[in-house]
Amino acid sequence: MHTIVQQGNPTLRERAEAVPIGEIRSDHIQGVIRAMQETLRNEPEGAALAAPQIGVSLRIFVIAERVFGPDSDHPESSKDPHLVFINPRIVRRSKRRKLLDEGCLSVRGRYGTIHRHTHATVEAYDEHGKKFVRGAGGLLAQAFQHECDHLDGTLFVDKATEVWEVERRENERSSR
Ligand code: ZN
Numbered sequence: 001m002h003t004i005v006q007q008g009n010p011t012l013r014e015r016a017e018a019v020p021i022g023e024i025r026s027d028h029i030q031g032v033i034r035a036m037q038e039t040l041r042n043e044p045e046g047a048a049l050a051a052p053q054i055g056v057s058l059r060i061f062v063i064a065e066r067v068f069g070p071d072s073d074h075p076e077s078s079k080d081p082h083l084v085f086i087n088p089r090i091v092r093r094s095k096r097r098k099l100l101d102e103g104c105l106s107v108r109g110r111y112g113t114i115h116r117h118t119h120a121t122v123e124a125y126d127e128h129g130k131k132f133v134r135g136a137g138g139l140l141a142q143a144f145q146h147e148c149d150h151l152d153g154t155l156f157v158d159k160a161t162e163v164w165e166v167e168r169r170e171n172e173r174s175s176r
Helices: 027-041 075-079 138-151
Strands: 048-050 060-063 084-093 097-103 110-117 119-125 131-137 162-165
Touching: 027 048, 027 060, 048 138, 060 138, 084 138, 097 138, 110 138, 119 138, 131 138
Parallel strands: none
Antiparallel strands: 048 060, 060 084, 084 119, 097 110, 110 162, 119 131
């Protein structure tokens, strides 16, 4: 189990390093992925987590399985859910953007509104070292953009049009 680092931690502000493709299957990288998944599983409000959020400056993010659950707005993805994104790159974005509510596990207690593209397509490697392309809308598209920002040292509060404090007990929205 790892602690999720909070805003103010320098790792969150670094441009994370690419993972050498030949090392994806190494014990080290597999261990980082497992630690991220375990950490995210312990966050009932978490939808996704980027490696810098556990203090590891590598270009990896993971999506919570619950994002692909029965209430998901992406039932088509549940047949083949990609949960691990290594060296992700957003290769397409919708022209249309929407003002959405957003939070972050590394910015606890604060939420905001932010403009996000309604659809995004990511090219990445999975945990086996296989390249794939995944397009998404809704929560998943928002998560792609939020997590890729993390890998470039950007937090949602940098781009938010409005930020507000939320008391923990009222805080039922999902965080990434
Ligand atoms: Zn975040």
